[in-house]
Amino acid sequence: MSTAFYFHPVCIDHDPGSMHPECPDRLRAVAKALEGEEFKELDRREPPKATLEQLDRAHDSDYVRSVLDNVPTEGLVYLDGDTAMSPASGEAALRAAGGICAAVDAVVSGKVQNAFCAHRPPGHHAERAQGMGFCLFNNVAVAAYHARVVHGLKRVAVVDFDVHHGNGTQHTFYDDPALFFGSSHQWPAYPGTGMVEERGVEDDRGASTNCNVPLAPDSGSREFRAAWQDILLPTLLDFAPDLIIVSAGFDAHERDPLANLNVQTEDYSWVTREIMNVADECCAGKLVSNLEGGYDLGALAASVTVHVKALMSDSSLY
Numbered sequence: 001m002s003t004a005f006y007f008h009p010v011c012i013d014h015d016p017g018s019m020h021p022e023c024p025d026r027l028r029a030v031a032k033a034l035e036g037e038e039f040k041e042l043d044r045r046e047p048p049k050a051t052l053e054q055l056d057r058a059h060d061s062d063y064v065r066s067v068l069d070n071v072p073t074e075g076l077v078y079l080d081g082d083t084a085m086s087p088a089s090g091e092a093a094l095r096a097a098g099g100i101c102a103a104v105d106a107v108v109s110g111k112v113q114n115a116f117c118a119h120r121p122p123g124h125h126a127e128r129a130q131g132m133g134f135c136l137f138n139n140v141a142v143a144a145y146h147a148r149v150v151h152g153l154k155r156v157a158v159v160d161f162d163v164h165h166g167n168g169t170q171h172t173f174y175d176d177p178a179l180f181f182g183s184s185h186q187w188p189a190y191p192g193t194g195m196v197e198e199r200g201v202e203d204d205r206g207a208s209t210n211c212n213v214p215l216a217p218d219s220g221s222r223e224f225r226a227a228w229q230d231i232l233l234p235t236l237l238d239f240a241p242d243l244i245i246v247s248a249g250f251d252a253h254e255r256d257p258l259a260n261l262n263v264q265t266e267d268y269s270w271v272t273r274e275i276m277n278v279a280d281e282c283c284a285g286k287l288v289s290n291l292e293g294g295y296d297l298g299a300l301a302a303s304v305t306v307h308v309k310a311l312m313s314d315s316s317l318y
């Protein structure tokens with residue numbers, strides 16, 4: 001079965017200001033990387049705009065309306081010191097959240113095996129009632145609730161290998177025993193959450209549903225792979241999700257300017273295949289991946305390339 005690819009040019013037009021690391025060129029680099037002959041089998045789909053009903057499952061409705069009502073007609077409006085909206089940001093944020101819900105529809109219904117959503121703005125820092133860290137709406141959280149409410153899935157997992165802790169996703173899921181969040185991230189680093197002790201509630205088998213693996217600055221491939229091999233993948237397998245959603249940030253890469261880990265391009269191929277193997281065991285390979293961070297344009301393009309190549313591969317061959 002095929003891999004779906006969700007992308008819309010309005011997500012390039014979202015522009016949080018000159019010199020901002022979360023820049024339009026990020027998505028240009030990703031789109032260009034996936035243009036080549038080796039990606040001609042991708043099932044390219046247009047992301048629809050999210051509905052208010054979809055957004056309200058993961059956010060306070062007042063917050064959602066406040067964001068959408070305050071999109072500027074010119075210039076920038078700031079949600080916090082480093083999170084800004086430009087005139088295109090409203091539609092971009094709606095398509096980012098709506099696109100991943102459409103990806104869930106396509107994967108859960110069996111039309112495609114898995115999906116990669118290349119959207120901006122990213123989402124994993126967005127809290128229920130607060131945008132932060134370049135994020136407006138928490139796309140993966142919106143998608144997890146969509147999977148549960150619309151498709152009746154019982155257990156949904158989000159795993160996050162962005163170098164920054166996905167505080168918004170963790171907090172949104174924290175008291176829900178049927179939503180799992182697992183993350184590797186640099187610590188200490190922005191946003192300051194993500195300690196091992198933050199374990200969430202226990203599920204019906206008495207197991208924790210929140211799993212953080214902080215990595216010390218200067219950690220590289222060995223520590224990154226050990227975090228997933230020894231802790232995150234077995235914990236995810238034990239949770240036995242009906243769908244796996246990936247917060248795919250590529251800013252743990254050694255060339256990334258915003259953090260201090262030394263993950264290599266090929267580590268993203270490896271971790272993708274390992275998460276796919278868990279998906280094969282738990283949920284017939286159902287997996288939806290969503291772009292988060294990654295701020296060195298060359299490293300981002302190379303990492304997305306190996307990530308999507310892995311998604312398109314037959315995981316039974318590994």
Ligand SMILES: [Zn+2]
Nearest residue numbers: 162164251293
């Ligand atoms: Zn990040």
